[in-house]
Amino acid sequence: MNPETGTGMANKSPPPDPGGYEDDDARVRELLRLCYEDGILPRDIDPGEMAVQGWNVRFKVKDSFDRIKVQWLKERTITVIFRDAARFLSRNVKEDLIRAYEDEKVQTSEFGKGFSRGRVKLESLNVASYVAKSTTIFAWLMEKQSAKVVLGGDTYRMEFNLWLTKAQLREQRRLEDLSTFWVITVQVPLDAMFYLEAHIRRAIDPVILTHPPERDRLKPTLVNIKFDLDPGARPNMKDSITVDTFEDDELEVRRASSDTPRCGKCRAFFHTTDECRRGGRFHQQQGGAGGQGGRDDVAQEVSSRQIYHGPLGRGEASVQPATSVVGGGLAQPPDISFANIYQNLAFMAVPQAMQPNAVLTQLLQELALAQAGSSVPLG
Ligand SMILES: [Zn+2]
Structure with missing residues (x-):
């Protein structure tokens, strides 16, 4: 029985910060070595300034300490x-x-x-x-x-x-974005493809390099094509190009560049990771032609994200299950197909008890x- 709380359980507060940590360079480096080489996590290092926020706790670690850690790594x-x-x-x-x-x-x-x-x-x-x-x-x-x-x-x-x-990494990406300028034409309809490069050349700048078409992640029947342009032409960027056909039809091609919001989850343009509704109703609405089409889009998107197709893909027939995994351990969840060296005959011939x-x-x-x-x- 605990006399203070009146229960059998002691409600412990965190121990007080003992303080007085030495943090000379050599000692920190030795602790880093023990941690990353021998897996021993240091117990007596300065934990930094603690702030309790409800059920969460935040530490602002000591600058000098953290710099040595980064330097060592x-x-x-x-x-x-x-x-x-x-x-x-x-x-x-x-x-x-x-x-x-x-x-x-x-x-x-x-x-x-x-x-x-x-x-x-x-x-x-x-x-x-x-x-x-x-x-x-x-x-x-x-x-x-x-x-x-x-x-x-x-x-x-x-x-x-x-x-x-x-x-x-963030800073490196920012500098790369400044020194390069590319445009991706997204979900290009077949009959708009013909004019693409000429329209970009006229509206933005001459194309330096045209990349091979890639299957669109949300609509695998359509392709995306990336063009490298001179960074000086960045102010000419256009969000879309509309083509008026001889039958008064409109063909619209949307453009994305490094400034366009892009989802970190499904890698699609025009929405952020927070807005991503991958696998939700979003795709059924996008699919347009009824729920069935929408569901297909989701399935296609998941598979096209996980499987290496080469530049234009090898078509749906390329989805092969891993035939045998010997002592390899899966790189992804087991329901996802992937190329594997064990699909090679030479490796399959190896007995199970290799x-x-x-x-x-x-x-x-x-x-x-x-x-x-x-x-x-x-x-
Ligand atoms: Zn997304």
């Missing part, structure tokens, strides 16, 4: 981007691909005994962060910039970039071949 973290078909490799294969590089260095004993692996965190389907155990591996990958790995006859491409914080290192061995062999031509000496 930037010295050894690489953002790995899986291009094209490599996006659809399973989680485990992606991790193995990244780690194959450090494994190669360990095998040639360049790091001596007791060297253990860096941390891989998959951020999304095509992006992973890799915290290298050594700044040497970091420098080596940054110098390589990209890698092509051939697995069972297919080539998978990875790019290695500097890791950026959220704020730095050794866990078989894939890695294969990777290392392929990697050795891939690097034979363009070996970057380790500094």
Whole structure:
């Protein structure tokens, strides 16, 4: 019985902040190492200023502290981007691909005994962060910039970039947007396609590059076409172009550019993530031709988002289920099809009880071949 509350349960307040934290550079760096290399979360660091907001709590962490953290991560973290078909490799294969590089260095004993692996965190389907155990591996990958790995006859491409914080990514995107100007014509009707480039040239500016048409995510029967233009022509941007035909019909093509609202969820233009009603009634209204059409749109959109089609897609027939997943672990929820190295006959022939290192061995062999031509000496 607790004498103060009159119940058997003690209602504990959070402990008082003991304060008096030292935060010299060397100590913080050692704590960072323990955290990201050994997985030990520091207990006695300055938690920052706490503000309780109802059921939520917010901490403003100490500037000097946070700067050291970012600096430490930037010295050894690489953002790995899986291009094209490599996006659809399973989680485990992606991790193995990244780690194959450090494994190669360990095998040639360049790091001596007791060297253990860096941390891989998959951020999304095509992006992973890799915290290298050594700044040497970091420098080596940054110098390589990209890698092509051939697995069972297919080539998978990875790019290695500097890791950026959220704020730095935002700033990078802003600068990119300033230095480039593109227009996407959205949901182009067949008979308006003919005039597109000439109309853009006349109304906005001559086209520098016309990208291959891509299936529209909301209406897969229509295509979107992207045009690169001179950034100086940005003030000429038009939201839509209407074509009057000889039969007095109107064909309207909507334009989107980097300033157009775009949904982070379904990647469609003209609505924001907050306004997204993907999978809701929104699409049935958009479908126009009754509920059935609307439902199809939703299903199409979900599948076209998840499956790599190449520039114009390979049609609905390309939706293939993963035939066999051996020790791979799914990169996405299991109901979604994806290209997978195990669809390759060479991999399917591997017995169920394959050794866990078989894939890695294969990777290392392929990697050795891939690097034979363009070996970057380790500094
Ligand atoms: Zn959306």
